[in-house]
Amino acid sequence: MNNLVVLDNPLVKRDITYLRNRETEEYQFRLALRRISFALSIEIAKTFNMKEIEVETPLEKTKGHKINHQIVMVPVLRAGLSMVSAFIEMIPDAKMGHIGLQRDEKTLKPVEYYFKVPSDLHLSKVIVLDPMLATGGSASAALDFLKEKDANDLSLACLISAPEGVEKIYKDHPDVKIYTAVLDRQLNEIGFILPGLGDAGDRTFGTL
Numbered sequence: 325m326n327n328l329v330v331l332d333n334p335l336v337k338r339d340i341t342y343l344r345n346r347e348t349e350e351y352q353f354r355l356a357l358r359r360i361s362f363a364l365s366i367e368i369a370k371t372f373n374m375k376e377i378e379v380e381t382p383l384e385k386t387k388g389h390k391i392n393h394q395i396v397m398v399p400v401l402r403a404g405l406s407m408v409s410a411f412i413e414m415i416p417d418a419k420m421g422h423i424g425l426q427r428d429e430k431t432l433k434p435v436e437y438y439f440k441v442p443s444d445l446h447l448s449k450v451i452v453l454d455p456m457l458a459t460g461g462s463a464s465a466a467l468d469f470l471k472e473k474d475a476n477d478l479s480l481a482c483l484i485s486a487p488e489g490v491e492k493i494y495k496d497h498p499d500v501k502i503y504t505a506v507l508d509r510q511l512n513e514i515g516f517i518l519p520g521l522g523d524a525g526d527r528t529f530g531t532l
């Protein structure tokens with residue numbers, strides 16, 4: 325699927341293994357998730373438009389570069405928050421939006437409980453952060469909401485994705501590229517990714 329970029333990096337593969345391991349403690353889980361988020365931000369940055377600028381070193385003038393558009397990060401609450409610190413460290417002048425979605429455990433449909441985003445989304449490169457792409461319902465709904473607010477340059481950063489979710493995003497939002505650290509095998513009957521890593525939100529925030 326050409327809407328998908330899967331990271332191919334030894335450090336990311338090692339960290340995914342930490343995340344999968346049920347014995348991994350909360351603080352190690354958070355750190356590995358943060359390291360993978362750095363890698364995702366670096367991969368997504370390859371699509372940024374850059375402008376050449378002049379910079380003066382202590383020795384002479386030379387060419388430099390700056391990002392030529394506004395970046396807006398939008399974590400999907402709550403698990404998306406776990407990716408924010410790495411992204412904000414790499415792109416400190418980014419603006420932030422928040423979308424609160426809770427997947428109904430019976431219907432697996434996302435229910436919105438919070439939505440606040442910066443204005444001028446139509447001029448921004450918008451990056452949606454959510455560690456898990458399972459059925460794709462939450463990410464697709466988040467993308468719908470952002471498009472309603474005129475976002476037109478969207479990408480999705482995930483830690484772990486199921487083929488079902490990737491397909492749904494491709495069907496609902498063919499213009500959106502998904503960046504994921506790993507593509508897993510399938511969903512089980514209750515919408516969990518297999519082999520997966522459990523629930524990233526619960527494991528990050530200790531709410532198991």
Ligand code: PRP
Pocket residue numbers: 400401402403404425426427428432434454455456457458459460461462463489515523524525526
């Ligand atoms: C999880 C996850 C995604 C969503 C993925 O969130 O963080 O947002 O489920 O599932 P989907 O692709 O089938 O929609 P959850 O609803 O468990 O909320 P949480 O972030 O508060 O843990």
